[in-house]
Amino acid sequence: MIVLSGTIGAGKTSLTKMLADHLGSKAFYESVSDNPILPLFYENPKKYGFLLQIYFLNKRLSQIKTAQKTGKNNILDRSIYEDALLFQLTADLNRATQTEVDIYKSLVDNMMSEMDGVADIKNPDLLIHVRVSFETMLSRIKIRGRSFEQIDENPELFDYYQELNRRYDAWFDAYDRSPKIQIDGDRFDFVEDELSRDKVLDMIDTKLAGI
Ligand SMILES: Nc1ncnc2c1ncn2[C@@H]1O[C@H](COP(=O)(O)OP(=O)(O)OP(=O)(O)O)[C@@H](O)[C@H]1O
Known part of the structure; x- marks a missing residue:
């Protein structure tokens, strides 16, 4: 199993599709349009933050x-594993409590840990992190136009997005659950540029061959 990571609008969904086509494997997408909690969370993070994390946790575990x-x-x-990063940020911005985050983190650890003697099946074989600059992140969010993600409609999101993007570097450095690779999403625009796409697929093929 391969998993993508990266900030909002990094291009995870597009790369997932390209890679699944390339490898002849199945893609599993995070449901955004049919997620009933996400718009509520953006409107009122304090009230819906914890519920949103439980919703994602349940979905992702089923997908895994x-x-x-x-x-x-x-x-x-x-x-x-990125959900805890987002939830911790929500708490640090005073939109959830640290107790909620701590309980959530301990629940994830418990759910993801395997029993003694059972092969480690829940962790991926490879994590691919798509890193983009804050400017790219903002322009992608704007172009995609999901109303609840727009800064014009909710100016508080600027700080949330900026800090989220900033924290991803440390998150990726600390990630140690599987082999990992980072793709520079500013340099390689794999959605618009065919050469970049081939280069990125090549990098991933090489990494997979070495695992
Ligand atoms: N754990 C979480 N806590 C809060 N919001 C989350 C969490 N996980 C995902 N989201 C939200 O769900 C939406 C979709 O997230 P995600 O970044 O996976 O996809 P995306 O924005 O379509 O990115 P990409 O362009 O890379 O595919 C975003 O609004 C994001 O903020």
Whole structure:
């Protein structure tokens, strides 16, 4: 199993599709349009932050199980381990309590840990992190136009987005659950530019061959 990581609008969903086509494996997407909690969370993070994390945790765990059961190189468009980064930031901005975050983190650890003697099946074989600058992040969010993500409609989001993007570097450096690779999403525009796409797929192929 391969999982993508990266900030909002980094291009995880697009790369997931490209890679699944390239490897002939199945793609598993985070549902955004049919997520009933996400718009509520953006409107009132204090009230819906914890519920949103439980919603994602449940969805992602189901996807991990199906992905692992149905093929080798199946791909998830977001790693389960990033959710704690987003939730911690929500708490640091006083939109959730540290107690909620601590309980959530201990629940994830408990759910993801395997029992003694059982092979480690929930962790990916490879994590691919798409790193983009804050400017790229903002322009992608704007172009994509999901109303609840727009800064014009909710100016508080500027600080949330800026800090989220900043924290990703340390998150990626500390990530140690599997082999990992970082793609420079500013340099390689794999959605618009075919050469960049081939280069990125090549980098991933090489990394996979070495695992
Ligand atoms: N754990 C979380 N806590 C809060 N919001 C989250 C969490 N996970 C995802 N989201 C929100 O869900 C939406 C979709 O997230 P995600 O970044 O995975 O996809 P995306 O924005 O389509 O990115 P990409 O362009 O890289 O595919 C975003 O609004 C994001 O903020």
